[in-house]
Amino acid sequence: MERITRISSRVPAVAPTLADVAERAGVSRQTVSNAVNNPDLLRTDTLARVQEAIVELGYVPNRAARNLRTRASHLIGLRMSPVQEGTANAAMDRFVHSLVWTSREAGYHVLLFSGEGPDPLEGYDDLLRSTAVDAFVVTDTYLGNPQATWLRDRRAPFVAFGRPWGDEAAKHPWVDVDGAAGTALATQHLLDQGHTRIAWIGWRKDSFIGEDRRAGWSRVLRERGHPTTGMASRVEDTVWSGREASGVLLDEADPTAFVCASDTLAMGVLHTLAERGLHPGRDIAVVGFDDSQVAQVVHPGLTSVRQPLEEVAIAVVRSLEDLLATPSYVGAGLLLTPTLTVRGSG
Amino acid sequence: MERITRISSRVPAVAPTLADVAERAGVSRQTVSNAVNNPDLLRTDTLARVQEAIVELGYVPNRAARNLRTRASHLIGLRMSPVQEGTANAAMDRFVHSLVWTSREAGYHVLLFSGEGPDPLEGYDDLLRSTAVDAFVVTDTYLGNPQATWLRDRRAPFVAFGRPWGDEAAKHPWVDVDGAAGTALATQHLLDQGHTRIAWIGWRKDSFIGEDRRAGWSRVLRERGHPTTGMASRVEDTVWSGREASGVLLDEADPTAFVCASDTLAMGVLHTLAERGLHPGRDIAVVGFDDSQVAQVVHPGLTSVRQPLEEVAIAVVRSLEDLLATPSYVGAGLLLTPTLTVRGSG
DNA sequence: GTGAAAGCGCTAACAA
DNA sequence: TTGTTAGCGCTTTCAC
Numbered sequence: 215m216e217r218i219t220r221i222s223s224r225v226p227a228v229a230p231t232l233a234d235v236a237e238r239a240g241v242s243r244q245t246v247s248n249a250v251n252n253p254d255l256l257r258t259d260t261l262a263r264v265q266e267a268i269v270e271l272g273y274v275p276n277r278a279a280r281n282l283r284t285r286a287s288h289l290i291g292l293r294m295s296p297v298q299e300g301t302a303n304a305a306m307d308r309f310v311h312s313l314v315w316t317s318r319e320a321g322y323h324v325l326l327f328s329g330e331g332p333d334p335l336e337g338y339d340d341l342l343r344s345t346a347v348d349a350f351v352v353t354d355t356y357l358g359n360p361q362a363t364w365l366r367d368r369r370a371p372f373v374a375f376g377r378p379w380g381d382e383a384a385k386h387p388w389v390d391v392d393g394a395a396g397t398a399l400a401t402q403h404l405l406d407q408g409h410t411r412i413a414w415i416g417w418r419k420d421s422f423i424g425e426d427r428r429a430g431w432s433r434v435l436r437e438r439g440h441p442t443t444g445m446a447s448r449v450e451d452t453v454w455s456g457r458e459a460s461g462v463l464l465d466e467a468d469p470t471a472f473v474c475a476s477d478t479l480a481m482g483v484l485h486t487l488a489e490r491g492l493h494p495g496r497d498i499a500v501v502g503f504d505d506s507q508v509a510q511v512v513h514p515g516l517t518s519v520r521q522p523l524e525e526v527a528i529a530v531v532r533s534l535e536d537l538l539a540t541p542s543y544v545g546a547g548l549l550l551t552p553t554l555t556v557r558g559s560g
Numbered sequence: 561m562e563r564i565t566r567i568s569s570r571v572p573a574v575a576p577t578l579a580d581v582a583e584r585a586g587v588s589r590q591t592v593s594n595a596v597n598n599p600d601l602l603r604t605d606t607l608a609r610v611q612e613a614i615v616e617l618g619y620v621p622n623r624a625a626r627n628l629r630t631r632a633s634h635l636i637g638l639r640m641s642p643v644q645e646g647t648a649n650a651a652m653d654r655f656v657h658s659l660v661w662t663s664r665e666a667g668y669h670v671l672l673f674s675g676e677g678p679d680p681l682e683g684y685d686d687l688l689r690s691t692a693v694d695a696f697v698v699t700d701t702y703l704g705n706p707q708a709t710w711l712r713d714r715r716a717p718f719v720a721f722g723r724p725w726g727d728e729a730a731k732h733p734w735v736d737v738d739g740a741a742g743t744a745l746a747t748q749h750l751l752d753q754g755h756t757r758i759a760w761i762g763w764r765k766d767s768f769i770g771e772d773r774r775a776g777w778s779r780v781l782r783e784r785g786h787p788t789t790g791m792a793s794r795v796e797d798t799v800w801s802g803r804e805a806s807g808v809l810l811d812e813a814d815p816t817a818f819v820c821a822s823d824t825l826a827m828g829v830l831h832t833l834a835e836r837g838l839h840p841g842r843d844i845a846v847v848g849f850d851d852s853q854v855a856q857v858v859h860p861g862l863t864s865v866r867q868p869l870e871e872v873a874i875a876v877v878r879s880l881e882d883l884l885a886t887p888s889y890v891g892a893g894l895l896l897t898p899t900l901t902v903r904g905s906g
Numbered sequence: 907g908t909g910a911a912a913g914c915g916c917t918a919a920c921a922a
Numbered sequence: 923t924t925g926t927t928a929g930c931g932c933t934t935t936c937a938c
Contacts, residue, residue: 294657578916
């Protein structure tokens with residue numbers, strides 16, 4: 215049975231199906247399917263014939279049909295949190311890019327969804343149960359949210375970018391960046407420059423990540439016998455807070471350098487310095503965290519801890535593949551080490 | 561025929577199907593389908609009974625099956641271009657956020673794919689022909705790329721964020737932001753502040769967008785009889801270029817203000833000012849374009865033209881709905897007007 | 907190594 | 923208003 219006539223060789227009016235290819239190649243539909251998915255099963259000449267037909271017809275497997283049959287979508291769900299205006303949250307966007315790129319090579323695409331509304335978890339549920347996605351990449355645990363528990367209860371396959379803070383017994387796969395190692399690197403770098411009075415501006419105490427990053431700073435200073443008391447401030451993650459906190463610290467603790475939990479806070483420090491006629495890097499050193507675009511373009515360049523987000527994405531996708539394999543495999547959590555990008559500010 | 565026993569009421573071992581709901585409600589599968597998709601067709605009491613069964617069973621329609629049957633995926637494809645390190649390209653990320661948010665309300669999700677490789681268009685083709693996405697949102701025409709032609713030839717449904725530069729006869733739906741209006745706004749703002757020698761730093765002449773933005777600046781100045789000759793520079797979109805260009809202009813044209821085609825270039829101007837001990841906003845005014853995070857956090861705040869990306873996303877999704885409706889409808893291109901966010905730099 | 911049969915879960919078209 | 927039939931395009935048995 216012939217299908218609808220092609221209007222042009224380049225743009226068929228109707229997409230060819232397995233059956234079309236099979237007819238053309240003189241084999242059964244099943245053989246074409248095998249040629250696509252298990253080429254090893256075919257005899258070389260059969261395979262060649264089928265592949266030729268595939269090219270001639272411009273056949274591309276229909277995803278919906280395949281998804282229906284295999285009960286998989288080859289889609290990874292990623293929830294986009296609302297934009298944070300006024301902060302330098304480069305990490306998320308860079309991570310998305312890396313994830314898209316990496317997952318492509320693994321045969322996955324990234325499905326973005328926004329998780330706003332009464333129940334932030336609702337989006338996950340629908341997507342999963344409607345078989346729209348195979349798994350999720352969760353970045354919110356990164357903020358200390360215990361939603362991993364919820365997802366596990368729903369048997370939702372997911373890999374977290376961020377440790378299961380406060381739930382060390384968690385059994386889900388995760389990848390994270392060692393914030394303490396990053397700030398230790400930053401602090402060490404400042405010590406190497408001759409600074410000894412190094413202040414910390416970080417987040418409020420209820421932030422696991424904030425405390426982690428703070429730990430790197432305090433550990434290095436204590437190890438070297440330098441003061442930490444009175445040298446630290448815990449504030450909101452805003453430029454304004456960074457500006458305020460650095461002003462107070464400059465007045466009261468006489469630091470010559472600042473390590474900050476974020477580029478946003480570091481930018482706040484730069485505000486204070488500018489207002490006081492001090493030059494970052496020359497008079498006072500400043501180090502931020504995340505190596506955001508802001509750090510890259512501001513004068514004279516903001517030294518910043520850079521998370522290896524490309525590697526994170528690779529590890530996340532690898533964990534995802536393990537998780538979705540049969541049998542499913544969940545490896546140990548992976549902690550990656552950030553680097554320090556040195557620029558003019560210190 | 562009873563299905564596999566549920567393990568718990570909350571997490572069924574097997575997702576319920578239409579048939580399960582139908583059996584439970586004592587109706588046919590089709591009626592359940594109607595209850596979900598065309599509730600108006602049902603008698604009130606039948607509808608109620610079916611809905612009750614849906615809730616009890618926690619039924620969620622299987623997307624793959626629906627997609628196969630309806631030949632639609634309710635997915636919008638969006639290509640992610642590689643990250644531009646060292647520039648303040650906030651627009652794309654903000655737009656993605658807006659698009660995700662807006663398309664959700666229209667029942668669409670956003671599928672991200674990366675278009676790298678030998679043929680940048682390959683990704684589009686596969687996605688479309690495999691019925692993975694219903695349509696694309698194309699942001700690259702935004703840079704003047706004529707790939708719209710390619711997509712049209714493939715009969716790929718798409719809406720462009722960006723005018724069909726150089727192809728005014730293009731028939732595809734598009735939404736764009738009036739760059740000239742934005743820079744006109746910026747220039748006018750500077751004139752209102754008393755500036756008369758206002759310099760331009762923009763992109764190379766082969767950039768349609770760059771020329772568009774430049775036109776707003778030059779038009780306003782000419783209208784008011786202020787000089788433009790020797791007041792403009794066309795460079796690469798890098799901080800470094802902005803720094804260089806502003807240095808030269810300051811030396812040779814004696815401007816008191818700069819309007820730039822991007823925040824990246826504006827940041828370059830800030831570098832020059834910092835190096836010369838000049839204060840942005842007080843000594844020299846600087847206006848950028850895009851209202852990036854950089855503009856928001858840098859000292860003393862960078863005045864910048866802000867694109868209404870939320871509105872763009874809304875218009876894009878609306879166009880998409882029109883395009884995918886039957887019969888398909890393509891309205892006129894829509895040009896939105898940006899606003900000016902005034903900060904310390906001018 | 908290849909083919910035939912069956913069915914994934916859903917909805918368009920029609921019949922009742 | 924509701925039910926029946928058929929089939930979307932694919933892959934998983936299981937024959938041959």
